[in-house]
Amino acid sequence: MKIRRIQDTLIRAFAALIVVALLLLGTLSYYYLHKILIQNAEETTTQLVSQLNRIIENYIRYMDDIALMAVSNEDVRAFIDNPRSDTPRLRDKIESTFESIRAVRRDIDSVFVITRDGRAIAATTGGALNPTVELKKRFLELEAGVVPDRPSVSSAHVENLVDYRYPWVISLVRTLPAGPAGESLGLIQVDLNYEIIARLCKDVQLGESGYVFILGRTGDIVYHPRQQLIYGNLKSEDIPRILSFSGGNLKTVVDGRDILYTVVSSRETGWEVVAVSYLDELFRASREAEYVFLMLSLLVLAGAVGAGVLISSRISRPIESLRRAMQAVESGNFDIDITVAARNEIYQLARDCDIAVKKVKDLIAQNREEQELKRKLELRSLQAQINPHFLYNTLDSIIWMIELGETDRAIDMTSSLARFFRIGISRGEETISVSTEIEYVQTYLEIQKQRYKDKLSYEIDFAPELHGLQILKLLIQPLVENAIYHGIKNIEGPGLIRITGERHGESMVIRISDNGVGMAPDQLVALRDGLIEPRPANGVGVRNVQERIHVYFGLEYGVSFESAPGAGTVATIRIPVMAGSTA
Amino acid sequence: MRNRSVLVLLAVALAAAVALTALYRGARLLSPVSGTPRKVVVIFKTVDFPLNPFWANVRDGVASAGQDFGIAVSVRGPAVETDVPGQIGIVREAIREKPDAIVLAAADYNLSVPTAREVKSHGIPLVCIDSFISSDDADVRIGTDSYEGGQKCAAALLRYVRPGDLVAIMSYVKGSSTAIDRESGVRNVLGGKVRLLDTLYSNGDADLAYAQAARLIGRTPDLRGVVALNDPTARGAARALDESGKGASIALIGFDNSLLVLHYVERGIIRDTVVQKPFNMGYLGVKIALELIERRRPPRFINTGSVDISRSNMFQPENQKLLFPVSEGP
Numbered sequence: 056m057k058i059r060r061i062q063d064t065l066i067r068a069f070a071a072l073i074v075v076a077l078l079l080l081g082t083l084s085y086y087y088l089h090k091i092l093i094q095n096a097e098e099t100t101t102q103l104v105s106q107l108n109r110i111i112e113n114y115i116r117y118m119d120d121i122a123l124m125a126v127s128n129e130d131v132r133a134f135i136d137n138p139r140s141d142t143p144r145l146r147d148k149i150e151s152t153f154e155s156i157r158a159v160r161r162d163i164d165s166v167f168v169i170t171r172d173g174r175a176i177a178a179t180t181g182g183a184l185n186p187t188v189e190l191k192k193r194f195l196e197l198e199a200g201v202v203p204d205r206p207s208v209s210s211a212h213v214e215n216l217v218d219y220r221y222p223w224v225i226s227l228v229r230t231l232p233a234g235p236a237g238e239s240l241g242l243i244q245v246d247l248n249y250e251i252i253a254r255l256c257k258d259v260q261l262g263e264s265g266y267v268f269i270l271g272r273t274g275d276i277v278y279h280p281r282q283q284l285i286y287g288n289l290k291s292e293d294i295p296r297i298l299s300f301s302g303g304n305l306k307t308v309v310d311g312r313d314i315l316y317t318v319v320s321s322r323e324t325g326w327e328v329v330a331v332s333y334l335d336e337l338f339r340a341s342r343e344a345e346y347v348f349l350m351l352s353l354l355v356l357a358g359a360v361g362a363g364v365l366i367s368s369r370i371s372r373p374i375e376s377l378r379r380a381m382q383a384v385e386s387g388n389f390d391i392d393i394t395v396a397a398r399n400e401i402y403q404l405a406r407d408c409d410i411a412v413k414k415v416k417d418l419i420a421q422n423r424e425e426q427e428l429k430r431k432l433e434l435r436s437l438q439a440q441i442n443p444h445f446l447y448n449t450l451d452s453i454i455w456m457i458e459l460g461e462t463d464r465a466i467d468m469t470s471s472l473a474r475f476f477r478i479g480i481s482r483g484e485e486t487i488s489v490s491t492e493i494e495y496v497q498t499y500l501e502i503q504k505q506r507y508k509d510k511l512s513y514e515i516d517f518a519p520e521l522h523g524l525q526i527l528k529l530l531i532q533p534l535v536e537n538a539i540y541h542g543i544k545n546i547e548g549p550g551l552i553r554i555t556g557e558r559h560g561e562s563m564v565i566r567i568s569d570n571g572v573g574m575a576p577d578q579l580v581a582l583r584d585g586l587i588e589p590r591p592a593n594g595v596g597v598r599n600v601q602e603r604i605h606v607y608f609g610l611e612y613g614v615s616f617e618s619a620p621g622a623g624t625v626a627t628i629r630i631p632v633m634a635g636s637t638a
Numbered sequence: 639m640r641n642r643s644v645l646v647l648l649a650v651a652l653a654a655a656v657a658l659t660a661l662y663r664g665a666r667l668l669s670p671v672s673g674t675p676r677k678v679v680v681i682f683k684t685v686d687f688p689l690n691p692f693w694a695n696v697r698d699g700v701a702s703a704g705q706d707f708g709i710a711v712s713v714r715g716p717a718v719e720t721d722v723p724g725q726i727g728i729v730r731e732a733i734r735e736k737p738d739a740i741v742l743a744a745a746d747y748n749l750s751v752p753t754a755r756e757v758k759s760h761g762i763p764l765v766c767i768d769s770f771i772s773s774d775d776a777d778v779r780i781g782t783d784s785y786e787g788g789q790k791c792a793a794a795l796l797r798y799v800r801p802g803d804l805v806a807i808m809s810y811v812k813g814s815s816t817a818i819d820r821e822s823g824v825r826n827v828l829g830g831k832v833r834l835l836d837t838l839y840s841n842g843d844a845d846l847a848y849a850q851a852a853r854l855i856g857r858t859p860d861l862r863g864v865v866a867l868n869d870p871t872a873r874g875a876a877r878a879l880d881e882s883g884k885g886a887s888i889a890l891i892g893f894d895n896s897l898l899v900l901h902y903v904e905r906g907i908i909r910d911t912v913v914q915k916p917f918n919m920g921y922l923g924v925k926i927a928l929e930l931i932e933r934r935r936p937p938r939f940i941n942t943g944s945v946d947i948s949r950s951n952m953f954q955p956e957n958q959k960l961l962f963p964v965s966e967g968p
Contacts, residue, residue, distance in 0.1 A: 187904045210914075213953060213962045219901060221962045249964065264706055275955060281702060283917040283963075284955045 061374065062367040068365030070356070070502065077352045084348065088341045093315065096337050100317040103259050104330045107267060110255055112323040114162070116226065118245040121166065122229040125243040133168050134631045135231055146176055153178030162251045163222050167216060167244040170530045175216075179246075183218045197242055202505050209326045210271040211249045211278055224232050225277070237241055251590030252278055262336035272325040274298050317417055350439070373397040377405050384550035389416040425606060433485070434602045445536070452506050452577050464505065471502045478530065485607075486633065487528040489521045489556065489563075496531045497552065503539055510549055511539065517556035521563060525633040527607055533596025534567045534614070534626045542571020560613075563632050568625040574618040582616055606628055661823035674806075675710045678927050679732040680741040681725060682715035682919070683769065690719075691896060692916050695963045698766070699920025700741070707928050715743075722746045723929040730752040739763040739927035744771045747815045752783065754844040763930035767923040768916070770815060778926050782914040784816045788823020788867070790946050791891045795863050798889030799832060803862035804852055806835040808875055810842040810868045820867045820893070832863065840871040847874025862888060869894035871913065889931045895961050896946065903949055910948045913960060918942045 125131050130149050133140045153166040157178060165179035173191035177184055184190075193216075201207040209226040224246035228237040256267040256278055267279035274294045284290035293309055297318055304317040313334040320327050372393035380393040393409040395402055423604055449472055456465035478487070478495040487495075493515055500513045535552060545548025553568045574582065586601040601614045608631055618624035671863070680700050680771070687694040704711035705849045709923060714732070716724035725745040732740055740757050743929050744750035744766055754775040766776035788910035799805060807824055809817045820838060828834060835868060840847035847866065851874055866872035872892030876899070879890050885907045892899050902908040919942050929936045951957055 185904070187906075210955065212955070213958045215904065215953065219897070221897065221900070223958075223962065223964045263708065281706075282959045283699070283915070284702070284921060286959060287918045289918060289921065317655060407935065 060363070061371040065629050066360060066363040069359050069367075073356050073359040077355065080351065081348060085341075085345065087509065089338060092337050092341055093306075096315060096332055097317060097413055100261060100315070100330045100332055101304070101319065103261075103316050104267065104319045107255060107259055108319045108321050108326075108328045111269075111326075111328070111585060112321055113558060114247060115206075115208055115249065115324050117160070118163070118227040118247055120165065121245050122206060122227055122243045124364035125153070125166065125168065125245075126306060128227055128229055131168055132231070132242070132243075132287075134168060134174075134176065136173060136234065138170075138174065141174060149176050150178050164222050164246040164248045165214065165217065165244075166246070168241060168636045169197070169244065170241040171198075171238070172240075177217060179216045179217050179220075181220045185215055185218045188216055194242065197228050197244065197522055198239065198472075201228050201242070202234060203230055203233065203239065208326075210275045211252070218242075222246070225252060237343050252309060253280075253293070259330065261332045262339075263331055263333075264306070265330065265332040265336065267328065267330050268292070270294065270297060270327040270329060292329075292331075297327055302327075329634050369397070373401045373405065377408065379409065380405075386413055387561070389413075389419065419591040421430075428602075428606055432599060432606060448503055450505060456494070456505075462512055468502060468505045471505075473504065474498050475502060485527065486525040489517065489526045492528060492531060493517060493522075493554075494524050495529070496535055499532050499535060500552070507543075507550075509538075511552070512549060513552040513554065515554045517554075519560055521558060524563065526563070527630065529563060530604070530628055530630070532627070533600050535599050538567055538569040538571065538624065538626070542569035545572045546570070558619050558632060561632050563628075563629075563630050566625055567628075568623060570623040572621045573620045573624055574616075575620050579614050579616060579618050586614065596635075600628070604628070644826060645916060667680065674737075675678045675708055676928060676931055677712070677735075677737045678739045678741060678924055679737045680711055680713045680742065680923065682713065683718045683743045683745050684717065685713065685715040685726070686717050690856060691963065692894065692914075695880055695916035696743075696769050696920035698963065699917040699922075700924050701920075702917075703921045703924035707925065709924060709928060711924055712737075716885040719745070720751050726750065726753045729757065731753075731758055733760050733762065736760070737762060738931045739756075739765065739925050741765045741767055741923040742776075742950070743768040745769070747813075748772050756886035763879070763927060765930065767919045768914075773816070777930050778936050778938060778940065780919055780922050780926060780945050781942060782816075782919075782943045784819030785823040785826070786941070787893070787912050787914070787944045789819035789826075789827050790822040790912045790944055791820070791865050791867070791893065792827030792908070794912070794946050794948070795865055795891045796827070797833065799863045801831050803832050804835065804858065804860050805832045805859060805863040805865065806858070807837045807864045808847060808864060809839050810871050810872050811835050812839045812865075818856055819865060819931055824865050824867075835861075840868075840874060842870050844874040844877075847871040848878050849874075850880035851875040852882070854954065855879065855888065857883060861890070864888060865891045867893050868895050868916055869899055873898050873902075874908045880905075880907045900947075900961055901953065903947065903952060910946050912944050913947050914944050915942045915960065917963065918959075 111148065128149070130145060130152070134145055136147060137617065153176075156166065157163050165177060166180075169190055171191070171194050171524040172576065173189070175184055176191050184536055204518075204579070206533050207228045208230070211225055213221045214224045214226070215221060227247070228244045230242045230243055231237065234240050252269070255489065256269065261269045266280050268279040271277045274297075276285065279292075281287060281290050283291065291310060293307055293316070296305065296307065297316060300316075302318050302320045305318065306316060307316065315332040315334060317330040317332065319329075370589070376395050377393065380391055380425055383391055389412055391412075392413065393405050395405040397405075449468065453465050453468050453472075456462075456468065474496065475498045478491060478498065497515065500511070506510050510544075531554065534555065538552050539550075543552065551570050554565065555568075556563065556565045557562075582597075586598055604613045612629050612631065615627050615629070616624060617627070649698065674925070682693050682696065683688050683698075684693055689695065689879045694717075700711050700713055702710070713730050716728065722745040726749070729740070729742065729750075730753065740762055742750070742754065742764060744754070747770070751771050751773045754764060754771050754773065755767075758775050764776050766779045766781075768781045770776065770779050770781065795805065805828060807821060809821050811817055814926075825834070835854075835858070838850045840850060847870060851866075854864075855878060864875055867890070872890070872894070873896065875890055876892065876939045879885050879888055880902070882888075889904075890907060892902070892908045893913075895911055897912040899908060899911055903911055922940055922942065926936045926940065945957065945960060947957060947961060954963055
């Protein structure tokens with residue numbers, strides 16, 4: 056299994072989370088920003104265009120007012136109805152009436168009165184009528200486009216009614232009410248300077264290159280800032296779609312650019328005022344926002360990764376140091392303090408680990424001490440066997456026997472000594488069978504008996520069931536030695552040493568009792584103390600026995616003494632039952 | 639571990655810095671508003687616009703394109719068309735300003751070649767409009783196909799004359815490239831169908847054209863058609879024809895569209911005039927210059943086309959704008 060560091064996992068998770076969040080946020084805000092931008096553009100453009108439309112309609116209404124005024128003017132009526140009243144005086148009067156209007160309103164280029172019979176009056180700059188224009192024909196052409204009693208508004212066109220002048224104008228035409236013959240005899244044409252409309256449209260700012268154009272009723276172009284380009288096929292507008300559209304906003308693609316048409320229809324003129332906004336320009340405003348958002352996103356991402364690094368290192372650093380500490384422990388170094396710089400569960404974990412390691416360390420130390428002690432004690436118990444006095448005395452006895460010619464006894468004693476040492480050294484094992492231990496004690500007592508003759512007698516009485524069990528070796532002999540040297544040796548009569556062994560439940564109780572001098576209470580206390588602390592006065596053997604029992608079996612086992620002066624001494628060994636080994 | 643997190647932080651900071659710089663630069667490149675706009679110098683034959691509506695119309699096209707494509711256009715030129723050294727000086731000055739492109743209406747077919755070469759040697763894209771040069775130094779030429787224009791004049795004339803009729807060609811500057819091309823276009827169509835008199839040259843002078851035409855009309859009773867190959871020549875010829883009272887028997891075909899020429903068209907003295915599209919020349923001149931700046935590959939020659947205008951179609955909506963331009967400069 057691949058091990059992944061917590062820190063990496065955390066940073067990865069942080070980054071992924073932030074990236075997903077930012078992507079989501081970015082997409083959403085991009086979407087809504089564009090939606091809002093288009094909505095705003097639609098609203099403001101609709102307002103602008105509606106306003107423009109109202110202004111244009113005002114102009115048209117104003118032109119119509121002039122036309123209406125002319126229609127109801129008595130002089131004009133007289134001029135139209137009666138060719139005989141067509142005098143220079145009347146013409147001058149009518150012309151001056153129109154001229155006074157033109158003088159006030161510069162945007163009115165000309166006012167014409169044209170009659171069915173081909174007469175005309177022109178109130179205009181320049182004055183002379185264009186001789187090439189056939190007025191009768193012109194009257195019929197204009198009349199064809201007019202509904203009686205309603206004004207008709209033309210597209211922008213070049214007016215050629217005046218000689219040597221070709222002004223661009225928008226014309227409003229009204230026919231006079233029909234005469235007795237059932238047809239109108241004359242019409243009024245009011246020409247509005249096209250520059251006015253062009254300037255109004257041009258003044259509408261729509262982004263950098265957006266613009267306004269106007270379509271006539273039939274889709275003809277009333278005004279377009281790039282009219283020549285359209286005629287030259289260098290530019291196009293989706294006129295059929297605009298015409299089929301009843302006003303409002305329309306997104307489409309023209310000449311490879313995404314555009315927004317905002318269309319307002321004029322009821323007065325029948326025109327469609329169309330605003331063209333380029334979407335890429337609309338969204339240019341959002342580009343800045345996108346830029347700021349991207350910058351912020353990167354900062355947030357960097358911050359998140361940074362925070363991820365910090366937070367995860369805060370979490371994983373203590374874990375890492377704990378892991379290292381445990382690795383050190385694994386490789387055997389217990390001499391470390393496990394502490395981590397954190398105030399959380401990891402701190403507690405580290406503290407628990409520290410305690411556990413310290414305990415293990417103590418146990419190991421304890422174990423090692425015990426082992427050492429055991430080895431020392433064993434060595435000492437060996438030393439105890441090789442009690443030099445015992446050896447000298449025995450050897451002295453053997454020499455004496457040989458000198459006295461008691462060869463058989465000498466031989467017995469020597470062989471006993473040999474057996475004694477053989478068991479004592481006994482193959483370096485810690486435990487031996489109870490029977491071997493008994494044999495060992497017997498051998499010892501036999502040797503001593505050679506020395507003390509009838510002054511020493513002994514009895515050994517072990518429950519038969521005990522013989523097969525194991526026992527820590529050389530436990531009994533030191534106590535027997537003690538009984539001989541401190542008990543029996545100092546009495547007058549024959550001494551008796553009794554060694555008994557019994558099983559009490561899971562314990563084995565061995566008693567070594569003598570009928571020696573016994574001990575005064577203070578001696579007894581000294582002896583007991585001597586079991587704990589080394590005293591030169593006591594035989595090393597007894598203390599060794601006690602210590603070994605403690606080391607091997609614990610403090611609840613051991614050797615105890617009971618004695619009174621003249622009443623002998625009883626030493627009791629208490630050890631746990633050890634099943635016989637197969638060896 | 640501490641080292642690693644420091645490294646990660648550093649890497650993130652570095653990446654962020656690089657990305658931000660790239661974004662910033664990208665945003666600057668993307669937005670024409672914040673960057674300095676492309677600069678294109680446009681040099682005309684003349685900038686006396688009231689007297690030269692043709693060039694006023696070219697200027698309107700230039701200005702419109704500048705607005706549409708976000709280009710800073712600067713229109714210059716000598717006061718009079720014949721000032722060839724004056725235009726050469728203006729081109730040299732423009733080169734010093736290191737524009738992104740130069741659009742040039744060459745004052746002279748041959749004399750303008752060295753300056754055009756200078757423009758190219760400075761690595762500035764060069765677009766020639768209306769009037770070209772004899773070398774191929776211009777990256778793109780935009781203008782009326784003069785040969786085709788001549789053919790249209792001849793085709794118009796053939797509607798009024800019968801085969802074998804006597805016809806005169808009145809040209810303007812002998813050796814001028816457009817004059818040669820227009821004349822050969824005319825000859826291409828008329829050749830073998832009518833009898834052609836020797837070509838007359840007015841030097842673009844309406845008065846000289848008037849005198850030539852008056853003499854021609856007076857001396858040649860069976861003259862049935864005249865093709866006048868530029869605007870002043872057409873004006874002069876029209877005046878002579880008008881005064882001679884033979885407008886009904888002699889068909890005069892003109893070129894270009896001054897108000898005077900149009901007035902003669904309206905009166906029927908000039909039967910047809912072939913008009914060019916100066917607005918489109920100016921517009922396309924700037925548009926193509928931008929394509930050159932952006933290292934796209936526009937065609938080497940763009941024909942802006944010409945239209946045969948007569949009394950019957952001169953007030954049609956699609957021709958009104960062409961004939962009676964309204965200044966649309968910003």
